[in-house]
Amino acid sequence: LGHLANLRAAPRRTKAIDDPLLNRLGLQVARTAAAHARLRVGRTSRPADPEVAAWYDDLRREGFVQVEDFLAAGDLARAQEAATAVLEDPEVPRDRLAQGANRLEVLWRSDLGAETREALDALWCDPRLLALASAAEQLAVAPGAGRCTVQRLVQVDGEPDLEASVHVDTFHPTHKAWLYLTDVTEADGPLLYHPRSHRLDATVLGGIYRESTGANAGSRRVPAAEIERRGVAARAFTCAANTLVVADTFGYHGRVQGRPPGARTALQVEWRPDPFRRGRAMAPDRSVASGRG
Numbered sequence: 480l481g482h483l484a485n486l487r488a489a490p491r492r493t494k495a496i497d498d499p500l501l502n503r504l505g506l507q508v509a510r511t512a513a514a515h516a517r518l519r520v521g522r523t524s525r526p527a528d529p530e531v532a533a534w535y536d537d538l539r540r541e542g543f544v545q546v547e548d549f550l551a552a553g554d555l556a557r558a559q560e561a562a563t564a565v566l567e568d569p570e571v572p573r574d575r576l577a578q579g580a581n582r583l584e585v586l587w588r589s590d591l592g593a594e595t596r597e598a599l600d601a602l603w604c605d606p607r608l609l610a611l612a613s614a615a616e617q618l619a620v621a622p623g624a625g626r627c628t629v630q631r632l633v634q635v636d637g638e639p640d641l642e643a644s645v646h647v648d649t650f651h652p653t654h655k656a657w658l659y660l661t662d663v664t665e666a667d668g669p670l671l672y673h674p675r676s677h678r679l680d681a682t683v684l685g686g687i688y689r690e691s692t693g694a695n696a697g698s699r700r701v702p703a704a705e706i707e708r709r710g711v712a713a714r715a716f717t718c719a720a721n722t723l724v725v726a727d728t729f730g731y732h733g734r735v736q737g738r739p740p741g742a743r744t745a746l747q748v749e750w751r752p753d754p755f756r757r758g759r760a761m762a763p764d765r766s767v768a769s770g771r772g
């Protein structure tokens with residue numbers, strides 16, 4: 480019965496299924512291949528705006544796209560000011576994550592006042608970003624949909640950054656966007672991405688099989704030998720404020736180890752619909768109405 484229940488859970492979003500027998504029989508590899516095929520056959524629409532369509536092509540080919548000077552100057556200044564104000568306001572709720580030698584504060588759109596939200600919606604509701612996300616996820620992403628957050632990462636002394644080890648977020652294509660509100664240098668712990676690592680091949684499927692029959696972590700840490708075998712070099716996203724990066728985080732990624740007093744602030748969005756039951760649309764952030772679902 481346990482195996483049957485686990486088989487039923489297979490065509491769902493659960494990152495890893497705790498069933499050594501089924502995993503030995505190839506369940507996680509099959510889920511991976513099926514989720515990627517599902518998105519590929521559903522990929523029928525390309526953004527109408529030629530500029531966004533070119534970003535989409537980059538994203539599909541490389542696994543990421545980087546766009547400099549994304550917001551208009553006035554919108555950027557308003558977003559920077561609003562983000563700084565809420566980060567400095569102790570009354571605004573936030574998650575505090577310790578991921579090794581840094582402090583990460585995460586403030587959710589749903590916890591922000593109307594004025595702040597309006598300023599930061601310059602990114603979260605930007606029609607170009609929504610068109611790109613909609614094409615990437617093949618469903619209509621509504622303004623404010625997904626996990627919209629303000630994130631400030633501050634480097635401190637201590638253990639290495641846990642996110643500095645290269646990993647994938649889950650077993651299916653899935654997308655995150657960052658708009659940096661501050662310049663990002665090496666010391667600030669920039670995002671690291673291995674272009675083209677989001678593609679499926681025998682090496683990555685082998686790695687997924689080994690993980691599923693071993694530690695079976697949902698967000699797999701990728702061994703250096705696998706990266707080397709695939710020949711996908713890393714790229715660090717040091718950049719100027721107002722740079723947008725959108726990445727398929729099924730691809731190999733992580734952070735460069737930063738050092739104090741490095742710090743960076745970004746607006747982030749994460750879209751992660753169920754890979755098998757995608758539906759036609761992703762509604763606005765449900766957490767606005769009902770907590771952080």
Ligand SMILES: O=C(O)CCC(=O)C(=O)O
Pocket residue numbers: 642648668669670671728732733734
């Ligand atoms: O903060 C970053 O730049 C990357 C974090 C990361 O590895 C992730 O979101 O999975």
